[in-house]
Amino acid sequence: MIDPDASPCGNALSSAESSAESSAGVHAEKQRQQSLVAAIFSLYPPVEPSPDLRLLWQGQRWRDGIAAYRGNGLTHATAALRIQFPTVLVMLGEAAFDAVCARHWRTRPPEQGDLAKIGTAFAQTIAEVEELSAWPWLTDSARLDWAFWHVLFDPPVLPTPDDLQRLVNVDPAGLRIHLAAGTRLVQSAWPVLALRQLHRGPEIDVQALQAALQLSGECVWVWREDFEAWGVALPACEAAWINALQSCPSLDAAFDATPDEMDFSAWLHNAIRHGWIDRVQVL
Amino acid sequence: MAVRGKAAALPRFVCAGSDQKVMFMNESVHPYPVGIGLRQPHYQVFRAMHPDVSFIEVHSENFFNPHDAATQVLASVRADYPVSLHGVGLSLGSACGIDPQHLEQLAALVARIDPVHISDHASFARAPWQQQSRVIHASDLLPVAFTQASLAIFCSNIQQVQERLRCPILLENLSTYLNFADRDFSEPAFFVELSRRTGCGLLLDVNNLMVNAINAPVASPLDAVCAWLDELFELAPAGLVGEIHLAGHSKQDGLVIDDHSTVVSADVWSAYVHAVRRFGPIPTLIEWDAQLPCLGILLDEAWQARTLMERHAAEAPFVHFSSHSQAGAIGMTSGAQS
Numbered sequence: 001m002i003d004p005d006a007s008p009c010g011n012a013l014s015s016a017e018s019s020a021e022s023s024a025g026v027h028a029e030k031q032r033q034q035s036l037v038a039a040i041f042s043l044y045p046p047v048e049p050s051p052d053l054r055l056l057w058q059g060q061r062w063r064d065g066i067a068a069y070r071g072n073g074l075t076h077a078t079a080a081l082r083i084q085f086p087t088v089l090v091m092l093g094e095a096a097f098d099a100v101c102a103r104h105w106r107t108r109p110p111e112q113g114d115l116a117k118i119g120t121a122f123a124q125t126i127a128e129v130e131e132l133s134a135w136p137w138l139t140d141s142a143r144l145d146w147a148f149w150h151v152l153f154d155p156p157v158l159p160t161p162d163d164l165q166r167l168v169n170v171d172p173a174g175l176r177i178h179l180a181a182g183t184r185l186v187q188s189a190w191p192v193l194a195l196r197q198l199h200r201g202p203e204i205d206v207q208a209l210q211a212a213l214q215l216s217g218e219c220v221w222v223w224r225e226d227f228e229a230w231g232v233a234l235p236a237c238e239a240a241w242i243n244a245l246q247s248c249p250s251l252d253a254a255f256d257a258t259p260d261e262m263d264f265s266a267w268l269h270n271a272i273r274h275g276w277i278d279r280v281q282v283l
Numbered sequence: 284m285a286v287r288g289k290a291a292a293l294p295r296f297v298c299a300g301s302d303q304k305v306m307f308m309n310e311s312v313h314p315y316p317v318g319i320g321l322r323q324p325h326y327q328v329f330r331a332m333h334p335d336v337s338f339i340e341v342h343s344e345n346f347f348n349p350h351d352a353a354t355q356v357l358a359s360v361r362a363d364y365p366v367s368l369h370g371v372g373l374s375l376g377s378a379c380g381i382d383p384q385h386l387e388q389l390a391a392l393v394a395r396i397d398p399v400h401i402s403d404h405a406s407f408a409r410a411p412w413q414q415q416s417r418v419i420h421a422s423d424l425l426p427v428a429f430t431q432a433s434l435a436i437f438c439s440n441i442q443q444v445q446e447r448l449r450c451p452i453l454l455e456n457l458s459t460y461l462n463f464a465d466r467d468f469s470e471p472a473f474f475v476e477l478s479r480r481t482g483c484g485l486l487l488d489v490n491n492l493m494v495n496a497i498n499a500p501v502a503s504p505l506d507a508v509c510a511w512l513d514e515l516f517e518l519a520p521a522g523l524v525g526e527i528h529l530a531g532h533s534k535q536d537g538l539v540i541d542d543h544s545t546v547v548s549a550d551v552w553s554a555y556v557h558a559v560r561r562f563g564p565i566p567t568l569i570e571w572d573a574q575l576p577c578l579g580i581l582l583d584e585a586w587q588a589r590t591l592m593e594r595h596a597a598e599a600p601f602v603h604f605s606s607h608s609q610a611g612a613i614g615m616t617s618g619a620q621s
Contacts, residue, residue: 022431022432022435025430025431025432025435026378026432026435026436028432029378029430029432029433029436030378030379030410030411032428033377033378033379033407033410033425034410034411036410036425036461037410037412037419037421037425038413040421040423040425041412041419041421053461053463054428054463054464054465055461055462055463055464056462056463057461057462060537061462062461064460064536064537064538065460065461065462065538066460066461067536068460068535068536068538068540069421069423069425069460069461072423072540073421073422073423076422076423077422109412109419109420109421110419110420110421110422111417111418111419111420112372112382112384112385112420113344113370113371113372113373113382113385113408113409113420113422114344114347114372114385114388115344115422116344116347116348118422152350152351153350153351154350155349155350156350182350224350227351227352227355
């Protein structure tokens with residue numbers, strides 16, 4: 001950040017930087033930038049520009065210009081959100097989805113230049129839209145879409161032979177399994193994975209959709225494998241096991257917190273095959 | 284009256300599908316370097332065709348994730364082509380500074396790709412939001428006034444970036460839809476002074492100049508663009524212009540928008556000829572981001588740029604080649620000078 005009161009540092013800053021005039025100028029530019037950004041993100045575009053923008057073009061020229069910027073930023077954001085939330089896009093339809101994007105854009109403006117993270121709180125935005133409350137599975141569907149998107153930003157991992165040896169040789173009370181970063185457990189009162197799959201084709205099977213909505217909720221395990229995200233609905237005992245691995249201080253405690261019907265060897269086989277385990281730590 | 288060239292009609296590619304053969308000369312070193320912006324829908328066909336372009340350019344932010352498939356594609360392409368990294372999100376003109384996380388992601392990408400050029404725009408996007416408790420990013424290339432204060436802001440931010448990346452960057456002139464009343468510099472003088480103070484170079488976007496001239500509006504946008512280029516030529520040290528961008532624009536709601544959605548216009552080609560006559564065979568890129576056509580259309584545009592460059596570069600008063608940089612090794616003029 002430019003500090004208007006800071007002394008010059010490095011040969012890139014001119015001597016003018018240290019002057020009061022320059023400090024005032026930097027402050028004025030900061031004000032101008034803040035005013036322009038406020039005009040872009042406001043609910044309605046200002047009819048005339050703020051005086052601190054010091055614009056040559058007023059009236060219709062201003063309105064055309066600010067409309068271009070308001071449209072361009074939102075277009076970029078909407079394009080990113082459409083990629084990140086494919087299920088919600090199909091569920092809502094393009095027009096309604098774009099309207100939610102516009103609300104998200106204004107209420108939760110991006111904080112980074114890389115739009116890959118713009119969907120971080122999109123599920124919250126959906127939850128806040130009163131008109132969408134008749135479709136209560138939308139929020140969790142957004143959370144699942146986000147999980148599928150976000151796991152691809154985590155590095156793929158494979159446990160080493162040493163990790164596996166520890167599982168054989170060390171008392172579980174002295175071990176802890178760390179799950180791979182590219183895994184997520186999405187728990188929902190709705191059958192969100194079934195709904196996701198029903199919204200992937202070009203045609204939606206309405207009868208199947210109505211039947212799916214009668215199903216109980218799902219705990220969906222999402223992971224990255226190679227360059228793709230995968231998901232599976234877990235039985236209750238396996239969901240409990242994942243929760244236990246994430247919260248219990250040791251493997252031993254995780255075993256105790258998991259229902260008896262859990263097939264640990266089958267899970268371990270899949271975990272190694274699909275890269276769910278980052279490492280096995282000796283406590 | 285500005286000197287300008289006339290863009291002759293050139294043979295066009297026929298877009299016949301992904302298995303078409305490219306008719307470019309197969310040269311890895313070319314004195315008239317042209318490239319294309321490589322976008323996701325073209326990844327597969329580009330790798331299959333292996334066209335004879337001198338370099339490719341990608342948007343840096345699309346490759347910040349080191350763990351996704353796109354990054355693997357870029358690494359694979361990088362094995363065969365020089366890559367220019369063109370950013371849209373550094374926000375080098377922001378008075379509240381640049382995002383250190385963004386800079387670190389860019390630095391990591393630069394380390395992975397070893398690009399020939401690193402560039403971003405003479406714009407801002409980051410600003411305090413509402414009660415100044417947080418800074419937001421407008422996800423756009425917002426205009427800056429050419430004032431002494433803006434110059435100081437750019438100098439500070441560019442110096443921070445160049446120190447982190449340990450190389451000079453190129454700054455692209457902007458298309459803008461607002462016009463500030465106050466200025467201490469003309470636009471060319473602003474870039475020259477910025478380069479003098481920081482060592483950065485200029486990524487000269489001829490289409491952006493044309494968009495601004497049409498929106499101004501002026502009686503002859505082409506004359507206005509040529510006059511802009513002439514002023515830059517008069518003020519600029521050798522090697523200031525490190526890369527040229529060419530793209531299409533479209534008219535929307537009373538304004539011409541730099542949307543990179545169509546072929547390069549005839550006036551932009553003419554202005555490009557003028558730029559080549561002034562600055563010589565600068566690496567030239569065809570940008571196309573919206574309503575992406577088949578790859579052959581982009582290559583056709585690149586071929587037109589190469590032909591015009593070849594035809595007119597000798598008319599430039601001086602041509603500065605760098606022999607020590609990677610850019611020089613593939614026939615590119617040097618990026619920036621301090």
